Amino acid sequence: MTERLGSTPSQTVGPYLHLGLLWPDGPDVVPAGTPGEIWLRGQILDGAGAPVVDALVESWQADPDGRFDHPDDPRGAHRSLVAGFRGFGRSPTDASGRYALRTVKPGPLPGPDGTVEAPHLDLSIFARGLLHRLVTRLYFPDEPAANEADPVLAGIDPDRRTTLLARSAPDGFHFDIHLQGEHETVFFAV
């Protein structure tokens, strides 16, 4: 089919997103009790430094072997060896702007020209006041060599690269998202 159709425009999720988009198991990229489970936690802040209390964070990632259960992965769709691995998570922010996702650390991914992408998650942020989702990536602080070689990080102004780096935390990692201002997170157009 060659018919070219214009895309449907994006609109904000609005303040009542919880009604339609919350799942009881939303934050569980992996089921509770999965060996190697970690929590990714953080706060979303607006340009005045105030917590964003009506946002939703969604995550998408490879499994620990760097594989996806998806037909467009040219290496073949691969059901994860991690039982119940969904690859996808969604968490609302609470009254203090905090989100939390239960997952396992993804593996590295092959890229073009022999490059290797460091372990990362893609995040989408939806909120009242966001007319289109924001997209960012979360990278891990305990992967300095892989991060150094990552082709996406390499393309980002070194001063801003750190906004994509999570911090170690007692039960996983901490990753704040600054929508605007001095510490503004790097957001991507995909």
Add this chain to the structure above:
Amino acid sequence: MTETTGRRPTGLVLPTYRPDGDRTHPPLLSPEYGSTVLRAPSRPLVLLPQRLTEVTGPLLGAERLGPLDHDLTRQHDGEPIGQRIIVHGRVRDGDGRPVPDTLVEIWQPNAAGRYRHAVDNWPAPLDPNFTGVGRALTDADGRYRFVTIAPGAYPWRNHLNAWRPAHIHFSLFGRAFTQRLVTQMYFPGDPLFFQDPIFNSIPDRQARQRLVSRYDHTVSEPEWALGFEFDIVLRGRDSTPFEDGDDDDD
């Protein structure tokens, strides 16, 4: 790693999703919609190359659906008050290909324009027989269908005498992370469009009209419900190979 096939591709062929035109989606900073002012990033977005994470995505299925999720008029003991409507349409990509088996999530206020949500407290009645949440999976042809009631317009505090045109929120996954879309469906001939900064934030007039459903008399059911058609287009893709010279996986 975990594969035992021994197949070592010399190149990874990934689909490429074409960018949407500049004027299709609202600018993040749209000051007439006041909430964008402190929430829109102030720096330009960085172009993210489409790699494995971006061209794949969650393929959520029937396990996310309950038996009455597509019929918002049958989720309680009694029937909700309001005009019963059937909202249906087709999800396709920018090349006209149907997007099958993709999760469509909707939410909306009741006929009085009130959401069943803790922070919606304007003085309109809640309906004990209406939650306002639906889910469906597109069929092999990309089609979905909901039965619901017509949502009411409601006031908000964005500007003086501000009213949102009646709308239903739609969330779609598509086939890849790149295709994720959250939007709103509107109704034809709504007199409130002129003053709505959310609808009008879409720069291109034609693109804006894609959010307005069409009254569909072929779907209206005699002595039962009015039909509306809302087709959705997710980003189209090309297929181009890229070389992966140094296999590090498998």
